[in-house]
Amino acid sequence: MIFKVLYQELPNEVPIRERTKSLYVEAETIREVRKKISDSDHNYNIEFVQPLDEAHLQYEKDTGKLELENL
Incomplete structure (x- = not known):
């Protein structure tokens, strides 16, 4: 399953929406x-980890935003 992870690069600061970035990770669970x-x-x-269903995954592919991270 592919997950979209919303995160802030600076862990010591309060999350600010304009600085939120995303990455995509393939895994079995959120944990x-x-x-x-x-x-x-x-x-x-890490602000939020969202599992992507087929429709959302297809949307991310169509917009060119989907690039899996190699962690």
Whole structure:
């Protein structure tokens, strides 16, 4: 399953919508996504992890935003 992760790059700051970024991770569960990110070199402030259904996944592909991260 593919998950969309909304995050802030600076973990010590209060989340600000304009600074929110997203990445896409393939995993089985939300817990596995969070573990992959925490085990990587990234120190992100994760706001939300969203599983993508087929329609949302297709939309992300069509807009060209879908690029899976290799964590």
